[in-house]
Amino acid sequence: MTEEEYILLYERCASGQCTDEEVKLLALYDDEFHLDNVEWDVSIHGNETDVADQMYSQLYAQMHPRPVRRLSHIYRYAAAAVLFLVLSTGLYIYQNNSNRQALAAQKVAGNTDIAPGGKKAVLTLHDGSKMVLDQTTNGVVSIQGNIVITKRNTGKVIYDSYNLPENPSEKDNYNSINIPRGGEYELRLPDGTKVWLNSESSLKFPAVFSGRDRKVELTGEAYFEVAENKLVPFKVYANGTEIEVLGTHFNVNAYHKDQVITSLLEGSVRLKAAGNESLLEPGQQGITAADGKINVSKVNVLDAIAWKNGYFIYQDDSIYKIMEQAARWYDVEVEYVGDVRDQKFYGKVDRYDNISELLKNIETIGTVYFKVEGRRVIVMLK
Numbered sequence: 515m516t517e518e519e520y521i522l523l524y525e526r527c528a529s530g531q532c533t534d535e536e537v538k539l540l541a542l543y544d545d546e547f548h549l550d551n552v553e554w555d556v557s558i559h560g561n562e563t564d565v566a567d568q569m570y571s572q573l574y575a576q577m578h579p580r581p582v583r584r585l586s587h588i589y590r591y592a593a594a595a596v597l598f599l600v601l602s603t604g605l606y607i608y609q610n611n612s613n614r615q616a617l618a619a620q621k622v623a624g625n626t627d628i629a630p631g632g633k634k635a636v637l638t639l640h641d642g643s644k645m646v647l648d649q650t651t652n653g654v655v656s657i658q659g660n661i662v663i664t665k666r667n668t669g670k671v672i673y674d675s676y677n678l679p680e681n682p683s684e685k686d687n688y689n690s691i692n693i694p695r696g697g698e699y700e701l702r703l704p705d706g707t708k709v710w711l712n713s714e715s716s717l718k719f720p721a722v723f724s725g726r727d728r729k730v731e732l733t734g735e736a737y738f739e740v741a742e743n744k745l746v747p748f749k750v751y752a753n754g755t756e757i758e759v760l761g762t763h764f765n766v767n768a769y770h771k772d773q774v775i776t777s778l779l780e781g782s783v784r785l786k787a788a789g790n791e792s793l794l795e796p797g798q799q800g801i802t803a804a805d806g807k808i809n810v811s812k813v814n815v816l817d818a819i820a821w822k823n824g825y826f827i828y829q830d831d832s833i834y835k836i837m838e839q840a841a842r843w844y845d846v847e848v849e850y851v852g853d854v855r856d857q858k859f860y861g862k863v864d865r866y867d868n869i870s871e872l873l874k875n876i877e878t879i880g881t882v883y884f885k886v887e888g889r890r891v892i893v894m895l896k
Contacts, residue, residue: 533657628869628889631713631843633669634697640687640721647671647699658687658721661704670700673721692716693734696845703730706741707748710822713842714769735767737822740781755802756786764794765818772804777818826863826872833857833882833893844869845889852895857882 635647637655645655647665655671656663664672671691693699693711701709705723715734723746732752740748742761750757752768755776762781768774776785778794785792788806799813820827821839828836836859837848843865859880863872873884873891885892 628844628846628886630866630868631696631698631845633699634694635671635699635711636692636694637663637671638690638692640689648697658689661721668700669698670702672702673704674702675704675722687721688718689721690716690718694845695842703728703741705743705746705748708739710737712736712821713845732766732768734769735765735821737763737765737819739763753802754787754804754806758784758786765815765822767818774802775818776800776802777813777815779815779819820862821865824865826861826865828859828861830858830860833859833876833880836876837891837893840869840872840891847890849890849892850894851892854882854893854895 633648637645637647639645639656640658647655650665652665652667654662655665660675662674662676664674666672691699691701691711693713693715695714697713699711701711701717703709703719703723704721705728707728709717709730711717712735715732715736717736718731720729726746728743728746728748730748730750732750738748738750738759740759740761740763744760748759748761750759750766752766752774753771755768755774757764757766757774757776759781762783763779764781764783765777765779766774767777774787776783776794777799778796780796782796783794783800785794785800785802785808787802787808790806790808792800792808792810794800794810797812797815798810799815799818801809801811803809814829816823817827817829821843826836826839833854840846841848846869857880859876861875861879863875869886869891873886877883881896882893883896885894
C-alpha cells in the first residue's frame with residue numbers, strides 16, 4: 515500500500531464510510547506510515563493541540579453516536595490524516611491532461627460550446643453491483659477476498675493484493691470496467707499492469723489472476739503497460755484476435771468488429787487469429803482482418819497513442835475517421851451533408867480543447883465547414 519492509498523483509506527474512515535474490513539486494513543498498515551512531518555503554522559491554523567483535539571472530537575462523534583472520553587489510535591490517526599490533507603494542498607496535483615481538462619471546462623462556462631470528455635467509468639463487480647466511479651467517493655470502494663479496490667481522484671481505479679484472509683472462490687470472479695461516450699479512465703490490475711481505456715470501451719478481467727496465463731477481454735480501445743512475468747503470459751482478447759505478451763507497452767484499437775489494430779511501442783507481442791500468427795516488433799502495427807489475416811507494417815506508433823497523451827493527431831485521415839473519434843470523445847451526433855468522402859486532413863489538436871477548436875482547425879485547412887446544433891455536428895462542403 516502506498517502512502518497516498520493509505521491516506522485515502524484514512525479519509526474514508528474519517529467520513530464514517532469505512533467497513534469493518536477497511537478498519538482492519540487500516541490497523542494492519544498504521545505502523546508503516548507516519549503523517550507527522552507536516553509543518554504547523556500557528557499564525558494561520560491556531561494552536562495545533564487545540565485544533566487536533568477538536569478534530570478528534572468531531573471525528574469520533576461522527577463515527578460513534580454515544581459520547582466517549584478517549585479515541586482509539588486508529589481514529590486518532592484518521593483525524594491526523596484529515597489534518598494532513600488540509601495542510602498539504604499540493605498532495606493531489608492534477609498534471610498534464612487534468613490541467614488542460616480543467617482549463618477547457620473554464621472556457622466553456624457561459625457559452626454553448628461543447629466541452630471535451632473527462633474521467634468517467636462504471637465498475638461492475640463480480641456480484642453484479644455497479645459503481646459510477648465519477649460519482650464515487652475517493653478511497654477504498656470495495657474489498658474482494660485479499661484484493662482491495664481503491665479509487666483515486668486522478669481518474670484511476672487500483673486493484674491491490676494485501677495480507678488479508680484469501681477466499682479461494684474469488685479467483686474465478688470477473689469484474690468489468692465500462693467507459694461511456696465522453697469518458698476515459700485508468701485501471702491498475704492485480705498484477706500491476708496499467709491500462710488506459712478510451713471512450714466507449716470496456717475491459718473484463720478477473721479480480722485475482724490465477725492459472726498459467728493472465729486473460730482480459732477488450733472492446734473499444736486501450737493502451738497497456740503490462741507487468742512482466744515470463745512464467746505467466748498476459749493475453750488480450752478482442753474481436754477474435756488473441757494478443758499474447760510477457761511484459762510490454764502496446765495499444766489495441768478494437769472499435770470495429772471487422773478489424774483489430776495492435777500498435778507496439780516496447781517489447782514484443784504475438785498476434786493470433788483463425789490459425790494465423792504474427793510477431794510484432796517495436797514500431798510495428800498489426801491489423802487483423804475479420805477473416806483472420808494479419809497485415810504487419812512499420813508506423814509511427816506514437817500516433818496510435820496520441821489519445822492517451824491528450825491529442826488528436828491526423829495523418830492523411832478522412833473526415834469520417836476524424837469525426838468518428840470526435841463523436842466518441844465529445845459525445846455528439848454527426849450528420850453529413852453532401853459528398854465529403856475525398857476530404858483528407860493532417861494536423862494535431864489538443865484533445866482537452868472544446869470541440870470548436872477542433873472544428874475551427876479543420877475548417878482552416880480543408881474544404882468543409884461545420885454547424886453545431888445542440889449536441890449535433892453537421893459537416894458540409896464549402
